[in-house]
Amino acid sequence: MVSQKIILVVEDNEINRAMLCAILEPEYKVLEAENGLEALKVLNDQKDNISLILLDIVMPVMDGYTFLSILKNDPSISSIPVIVATQNDNEADEVAALSHGATDFVAKPYRPQIILHRVASIISLRENAAMVNQFRYDRLTGLYSKEFFYRRVREELQAHPEQEYDMLCSNIENFKLINDILGVPAGDQLLVSVAEMIQEKITEYGICGRLSADQFACLIRRPPAYSQDYFIHANSEINTLANMQNVVVKWGVYVIRDKQVSVEQMCDRALLAVRRIKGQYNIYVAAYDDTLRNKLLREQAITDSMEAALEEKQFVIYLQPKFQIKDDQLVGAEALVRWNHPKWGFQSPAEFIPLFERNGFITKLDQYVWDQTCATLRRWDEAGYPQISVSVNVSRADIYNSDLIEFLTRTLTKYELQPSRLHLEITESAYTENPGQIIATVQQLRTLGFVIEMDDFGSGYSSLNMLNQLPLDILKLDMKFIQNETAKPTNQGILRFIMSLARWMNLSVIAEGVETREQLERLRETGCDYVQGYYFARPMPCDEFEKLLLQHQKQTGKTVQDDSARIADQQKPMLLLADGDVRYCQAMRGILSQQYQVQCVSDGQSVLTCLDTYASQIRLIILSLDLKEPAGIEVLQKLQHRIEVRDVPIIATGCWDEQLEETALNIGADDFAGKPHTPMSLWKRVQRTQSLNVLRRQEQLLREEANRDDLTGLLNRRGLYAVCQSLRQDDAPLALFLFDLDNLKKVNNQLGREQGDQRICQFSRLLRSHFRQSDIAARLGQDEFIVIMKKAAYKEAVLKKGRDLSQAFTEVKWNQDVPLTVSAGIAMWDLSETLDEMLVRADSALKWAKSGCQNRCCLWEEANLWGIGNKHVKM
Template identity: 90%
Template sequence: MTSQKIILIVEDNEINRAMLRGILESEYKVLEAPNGLEALKVLNDQKDNVSLILLDIVMPVMDGYTFLSILKNDPSISSIPVIVATQNDNESDEVAALSHGATDFVAKPYRPQIILHRVASIISLRENAAMINQFRYDRLTSLYSKEFFYRRVREELQAHPDREYDMLCSNIENFKLINDILGVPAGDQLLISVAEMIQEKIGERGICGRLSADQFACLIHRPQAYPQEYFIHANSEINTLANMQNVVVKWGVYVIRDKQVSVEQMCDRALLAVRRIKGQYNNYVAAYDDTLRNKLLREQAITDSMEAALKQRQFVIYLQPKFQIKDDQLAGAEALVRWNHPQWGFQSPAEFIPLFERNGFITKLDQYVWEQSCAELHRWDQAGYPQISVSVNVSRADIYNSDLIDFLTRILKKYELQPSRLHLEITESAYTENPGQIIATVEQLRTLGFVIEMDDFGSGYSSLNMLNQLPLDILKLDMKFIQNETAKPTNQGILRFIMSLARWMNLSVVAEGVETREQLERLRETGCDYVQGYYFARPMPCEEFEKLLQKQYEQASKKSLENSLPLPDQQKPMLLLADGDVRYCEEMRGVLSQQYLVQCVSDGQSVLQYLDMYANQIRLIILSLDLKDPEGIDVLKTLQHRIEVRDIPIIATGYWDDQWEEAALDIGADDFAGKPHTPMSLWKRVQRTQSLSVLRQQEQILREEAYRDYLTGLLNRRGLSAVCQALRQDDAPLALFRFDLDNLKKVNDQLGRDQGDQRIRQFSHLLRSHFRQSDILARLDQDEFIVVMKKTARKEAVVRKGEALGQAFVEAGWNQDVPLTVSAGIAMWDLSETLDEVLARADSALKCAKVGCQSRCRLWEEANVWGIRSEIVKK
């Protein structure tokens, strides 16, 4: 049972202390002090246990202001929140108390519900912040954890751009052997000793963290040199502290010249220098130089940039016009993607598209292109142009994505388009890899009304054998095939045969890559339907294509898409002040407008309308409960159910009434300002509310970071447990996949940890592309991943899912330098077991998959799992 939290009441009036004790003692343990001096004595004994202080200002011996000053300057007690009690009409006390560091204040005479509400809110906020703070530090060594070390280094480098820093990383040679021979407690003691030595040597001259089991990192102010003797002496100290012999710690130095390099890369380069001297006698430190990075390929730079490029909209849509051959009229377009990098300029799609197909990022990029294409079609419809279609590419990875159909139908609904407006291009070679699954998926899409095009027809070998089975509407002839065949006017039998075959199958034909008048005429003679190529137009930005569309349909009427409501000036953050008293609004605006763009409304309906337009720009709402049409209290209730305003702080106002204040706080207002009040009093409340809002946002960010794996963005073990606790029975049955990247340690040892991390990131992208957005993805350990797939009815389909992902991993070609495979263990879950129990079953299946299963994917079933275990034992 959880012990009661302790509250310290500091009040010289015995009656007031008794009243406060009566209000609080049902829920809290209460300590008392008659003045500030006595309160400090109590804190000297109970400072680690007191959760909150209720403080009177006017007291003998030591008043409240003096107490607050002492409290603020003592690090051991400065974090304890203080609520100051003030006279109801003494506004100066409130302002002074907040200026001295008080967290909040309550007015006398005491109102029980208000006091209980504020006490509970502030204690909860402090405890949550303290809990998140625990995630900052490594539990064994008390150094920064890896994630927070990275964060602190980034902050330090940004704060001091002119200072010179180095990254210093260490690695204990043969640490695993130490654990195996001497035991884990001895290994832990060694790690503690290394941490103590590092902390003592670095002190305040740098920032220290623990990266992994035996790897430490330090950001330090650059010294004049790194003599070997210094590190030899440090190594001796570690052996002495740990009471061991022959422990060898190697160090790597990365000189930070480019502060835009990620902290992860800085550490990895320092550790790469460590690996260069691994096993070398009497060599304890090495510096990174560019020769160690000569093997870095341009693909690494592209991969590092791709996520940010997508967020920053560096990828732009180009449209290749498609013309009807019988009259040379514009009939549609093909959407292509170009990458306009701010430093590199335009990048060739032939360079980045194959890489994205291998690492799985192509799914995100394709979805981006689809949505942008639909947005353009919708915009042209709104402008009154005749409706045309746009063709978009669908990659192999998209086909395997279980969310494909949901995503496509969702964006069509969003942009009010019919499926026939979006033509889906699937390359010929994709059909040959897994024809069963692809055909089934494409049939569903075609049934929904999408137009299916086979792209690059003529470039493969099995098309004619499969053509009759495939759900198609259009053939797109491969560019090279067209150029070769139309160059042979005396021998066009193959081209004529394809046209005849298309007519027999009721398929339209698009020829791409048409560059000459001669090619056009040959295609016209053979009965081709559509053409695209440089002869008509090169791929162009959407704006230029729109001009082409406008020119062809210049008599079409145009409609304006722009909203007639002018946007307010956004030089300042916006504050919405809702009050029917015009004089009050103008008086308050005078103070608030120093920092905010104040928008005043006088009724409840206007509040809701303004939020419909500007919710993403409003930073704070001051809402009068006296509002009408609808009433302010009803508006406050409505706002609590609107997602877009959930994070906007709200200060409720109204004439002093205990019931109103309690009701406003219970509904969800962040504060209540009783009238009458001065502009300065309201200004102080605004500042305090904004500060608490920022603290809550920081808390949420820290909580999110604590639940996420820093390298992949997937859930970590803590996050997986939290999400799985929220699973409901209607999510069942579930399938839990346990994936393991076999041989990853060898990748790290031979190619460097950055390459190992790259494989981990690539595999996380592959997981995202193969599972639904509603599924739960997590990384538990260096090379172990978990997927919880919801509503999985058939075991056979689950196994095929695991096998398909393993095959996609092989085809991605990431194991060319060092053999790397993926194994999968699967366990069905009806939520009657705990997460740990189902993880254990999946782990048993995983071990069996590694030994007794050719596809390296195994579903846990008691009979066959125990059978395979027996075979393992026999072997």
């Protein structure tokens, strides 16, 4: 229901006031005042809520004119519209009221329909004006919003065709870093300071607006020149106003010679000039010139041609060979793209690839490259050439494309290729951009059998902790890193460290950009696996690579090894095939081994033994229900209680029997394959089961994410209630701990939210270390934490646990200016009450703990245990 608008009636005559209230109250809420002074008191309390004022002119104490004068001089209330009541046909009163700032007038005696119509009309106009004002002005800085700035610039240029103008645009360097380190409020203050400087320096000579987070724009009358010193001084003023140091604002100038160019393009060109000087010391302003103009025209020409080029297959695949370093043997290739334009000739990828990444066309181009690469591999297979793998690039835009996995799998199916034939190269920097989403996507691809390479390793800033979480098979060392590191003395250990790290993580290493024999030998010494670069071969068309492939085969007298054969064999997920029929296992192993390491066992006990050895590696189990010692059904039942394979899908096999199938599915099998069946039939079931399992894992991850606190990784309130629903009686007795971080708000206010977050994270780590993995830990609010400790039989031990944790947190070396302690309320729980009831009890104990308990940890207990009233708290 929409709340009623509020109208203030200021009228000394009680009868008139009552009449106005009667007219207005069916549609509005009415406040009353007998004179202007009383009305000002009402406004002091309700100014943000009042939509309109109905004002009589002739009143005691303070008349209407005096009230209007005070109202219009107070910015906080001056925008409230006023309708003045005048005597009928008294034109002088009307003119005087309007000159004092009244919005409208109504004549006495009051006519209800006239009053209601004018009131509704003026309120509507005021609300529309407020909306327009929001549209026109940026809420934070008070400058024009982007849309209205564009409009005002167009009007200004049209109104003064003879005047010469320039467009200035600014950008704050590393603004995101300022927000991250100093906090959003500090970032906002910086933006306000920039706006203040702009308004002071430029508003008199032009029009100013805010384009985006840290980008400002100004249309100004052209000055004689732009001095670096002027902008350096302006930059210093911004630092002073924002109370910061080393903030750098860069400016770009676009000289407006053609006023038909859109305002958006003017701003884009000025910002292009800004980008040219980004990161350059002591240069604060640059102009858009012919060099930038030509670059922009060139980029536009490329953009205009790219769709047609793709349709006409102007983009061609080049392959750069990869060699095994221990014997210089050819093992694969990397697919690169070249653009052979019919008029321009061959175009450098360094020119068009970054542009395609910015405009989004890279996704279409990558998909084209993948398709052409797979078509080439298929053609080679049909011609009888040795099978090799080829690496293809996967850009950031591809990873965020929801159709990525479907397109890749569909392409491989189209050309009848296994996923291990296609290595997917993802740059190191892409992993650091949004690790959660990228890791989830790449993990799915790796599960499907694709080999994952981290490209340009050594060019970015991956932490070792993050690297350990990434789904990878190969590290591909950045070219510049190779050239720099191999030029250092041999006692420099960075390369050796990377090789050791790769061995520890079971990763292979490829070095690209190898150009000299010295670089090759240095890489050989440090244990690198594969190399590519001009020392061996430049990128070449596919037909030339075919010749190289066959030539290499003749020279060595060997078939070309597929580097993915070794890598994929080691990295393939494991499948456990349990069946007593040896011929069946041999037949099925042939197709299953294309994507899995297949472990075959022939009896029930061997299944359990294999799990003891390989449980962490097994990704699928195919289990015959005809097994003996123990029987297949019994093994299936045992698997349901093995935590380490709880999420591993199981396909049960056996003779076609509806009852047997129903029994297997009821016990927990994910699918049932009746015998006899063909290898392809089983393979289809395996693919379907894996796809369903991936979907289930995605759903599980989404549920877990929704139930987790972002900062600490502990359960949130929703997750706590969900987990508590699964508590069983054999978990009891339980102890429910309610912890509160005392003074956290003070820490946030005095030291900053980042410091507060550090303390929250530290406390969450202490929770994990002081309680068992099976106990339930959650964060309920900003400073409240819950732990449910299972099988907590001894109250003294429970109290000691709470005291020890509080003491451990107190002993952490924090900033002593704001001491931070922990209080705890504890309630014992036998599951006969609800979680909400137990939280009330723990909260009661927490209040006692905060009220002066020496160890700040208190236990709530039922009164009949203590014999002293309804509730008792033990300290």
